Amino acid sequence: MSVDRRHVLGLAGRGTLAGLGAAVLGGAGSRAFAAASSRTHFRALVIGSGFGGSVAALRLGRAGVDTLVVERGREWPVAPRRHVFGSMNGVTDTMFWFRRTTRWPALVPTPVRPAPGVMEVSEEQGLDIACGAGVGGGSIVYTGVTVAPPRRYFERLYPPGLRYEEFARTWFPRVRRALGATVMPADVHRSAPFTHSRLWDEHLTRAGARTFPLDSTFDWDVVRRELAHTAPLSATVGESDFGCGNGAKKSLTRSYLPAALATGHVQLRPLHEVRSIGRRRDGRFRVEVRRLEPGGAVLGTTEFTCDLLFMAAGTLNTNRLLVAARDRGDLAGLPASVGTGFGDNGDQATARSQPLRFHGGSQGSPCASGAFFPTEFELPLLAENWVLPGYHALPALVTFSMTVDTDHRGTFRSDPRTGRVRLADWSADKSAAAARSATALSDRVIGANPGMLPVTVTTRPFTGHPLGGCVIGRTTDLEGRVHGVRGLYVLDGSLLPGNAGGANPSLTIAALAERAMAGIVAAAG
Template identity: 40%
Template sequence: MDRRGFVKGVGIAAAMLGLAGGSSLAPGASPVRADDYSPSPNSLLYRVLVPEIFAPLPDPADHVPAIVVGSGFGASIAALRLAQSGTEVAVLERGSRWPNDPWRNIFAVDTIPDGRGFWHRTTFTGVTRAPVSFDSFGGVLDVSNYPGIDVWRGACVGGGSVVFTGVMIEPEQRFFEHVFGGAVGYREMHDVYYPRVRDMLRPSPIPDDLYHSVAFAHSRAWDDQVRAAGYLPQRIDGMWNWNIIRDELAGRSQPSATVGCSNLGNSNGAKFDLNQNYLRYAEGTGRARIYPGHRVDAIAKEPGPSGRYTVALTKLAPTGEVLRTRTLTCDRLFLGAGSIGTSELLVRARDTGALPDLNEHVGEGWGSNGDVGLARPLTSLELGTQGAPSASRILDEAGTPVSLESWFIPGVTPFDITTLGSLGIVLDDTRGRFVHNPADGRVDLQWPDNGAAGYLARALEVNDKVACDCPPIALRVIGGDASFTSHPLGGAVIGRATDEYGRVRGYRGLYVMDGAAVPGSTGTVNPALTISALAERNIEQIISSGE
């Protein structure tokens, strides 16, 4: 890195940390925000860059035996296993289906975002707490703003697998059992369903040659710091195609994962997202079809003896233009729209009388997974680029259990600067609830005032311990931010809103397949592996039992 770039990076890092010594980078999240469908001035440019998402969108049949809402981890697993069992499936996804290519600029880059990055909004405040502006478009990351917390979630075919950091970790048994409270047995998950998901998604630790490359100098510095503080860093599994990352470093692909791109997608397909496995295999059966640009607005039970469900939807162009509204019917309805989307649909259906027999647990038990964004000084003189895959984690059980994972710093610069990023995940029991507002029809998240205060303090305690042991001198210039989560969980918790296999109580043929079923936490680890294993477990039982 040249001197000018380094000085600029220092300035950005200082702004990021708010180096006034406070423990939080921001006072809180934004008010609740409606989607912004104003026309994008860049639509013509996007048509040139990604013509595939502007192709005519197919329409599902008026009636389908099974509808899956969403296309993330739980939804894609349900779609594949249903199709393999002989069921015709329609997968409804509000976002676009984005291609991959080693040389094209398909996705926005994290450091200079545009409308391709975000779902119909014009501003975003990320971990830097510095707002950025761009045009409104149907991009891949949706940010739902609620009083006290912002929630990041996928809005594209592949859901969260396109915009997450690829981490796939199985929780420790004691933490799993604390969270699930006996509703799901750890042993069957460990012996059968976690391995089943690993066989499909092939997560693995970062290879040594990449770990020692210029793109992961920050990962090595992170490991050195935690070792100096008395921790033993553990390599963690990531859902990455390491050969594509090697191609980036060798000049055989445009850089992406090696220069701080992950949260807004990887154009070259470096992330082994669901489009490359579960969804592809589901379509390969000939019985599952994916319908991008189809936003599900409401669900209900069809009047009369048919037992069918109705699904009201809006067909959207990526520009936000409404192309069509219609209502479909299905015999069985599988909800996989993510914790927020699934909870919204269920709470609205119950409170408007569309599904009046949903129980009082629907909308309850929502948690942030104890997520905290953390930063501390980079004390190494070895600088490189910001490789996005996470290499290591530590676990601290001296107080409330908390893990820290090595992280790149999203949205700042492709290069290492003066700080190291971490994601803290605290075993936290703080919970929110979803409430329907009859005046405007919205379903809002009620998060406790200062709901993150306890787990923010605990994560900062561990981060501070590491920072104070940083060689060559002890430093306490650190920061933490718990005003967002990228791991929303709960709202239709298994064993409460549903039975022990995701069947929604009160309604035959209605199922929850995603993170809404998880009780607010996955026990100090990222939730993707557990959501997926739970979906594999539940859909196996649903198919074998026939109900």
């Protein structure tokens, strides 16, 4: 079964995946809808709808595999005329996943009502970990940069069987096309909200760096409508960390997910939070979910079963589920390496004041450019032109950097007292080399641009790119099959070996998933 392509694109553009599901299954109240919505067994079940889960759903659907995608978060609409999400300047309950107090760099702690918001911030030992919570996963809350790691670091991090030439020729281009990633157009770059981007390039150039444009999944037509004041302001005023409700981001709800639902073989159920996984005596996997209302109230629990289970809940939650299942004995055969090899991707943020040059009054959130430093500092480093929303109206420029750190790793373990899975052995010294490298770059830029001063960004060690725990080639084979548990797959950031190799990880996560699914479909498992 399929749906007219024009209808699919129209529904996706309006953010109505529920409408697309009804178009495929039959409307609410129909016999077909009732039969579909009451089912609890599927051939394949995908946990999570982020970059890995969306790829898995599409490729399973196109292969004709009966598939359910469960997502703990809400489906958020595109609203061209009104604000959907909260922001640094207008805190709402939609921002955080069941928190009582906000927690975000440069945001003053503010009481909020616990609710299924778009961002989970988990206070782990020595590190805050942030991850998306909603249909589309991290694509709702990330800043759109879609870049591949340099070849030398990819080859240093991954097993020889993963050939960079294959990714550069096939998998990276496939994902870029699917996501619609492009560089910032010249007219947008010239506009006032991106004065800070042009200044950033000037300052890096004076410091001897070569900046280059970065592919992004922002929708430049929506950004232009913001500039013309015909759409609610979001991307152009530095608000994207908690979603752009006007459609300024081309999230997975506009690409992989609607295409998956349109196959007629995939169902998507939002507000279904997986609480545990295991295996029944008949060999089927069991997945226990907690069903939530949009406001956060618990409606009840459901147990789904499946023959093939795809873990794509994001690094933090895939590790939580798998480590708990292993340690409780719910899933026999899981390797001891599950939960090991975690890293923070070397994430660091630095800020500099530049009071001698007007920065435009507000700073747009799409990242225009970056610069790579392979040997200049303690660790290789990709620096990107960035924004901290709390600073966007101030005369300050922000750099976000990701270092190639192959040494510092952590482990997820079950707490024997509570049974909760936590990051057990992370400390500030594991982020220290990345911090020194980022600070050295900032000092160099300040030294090359008279009149600038450092700005202290007071925040606990923080990552928006948690990676590892189920490392490819160690916990899984090269197509994400978990060693020792037939029918179990991992297809999210957990596969990456704690570091993306000097890049934002979204492109690599999706490319690994595309390659894995091609092999899984071809081998029928």
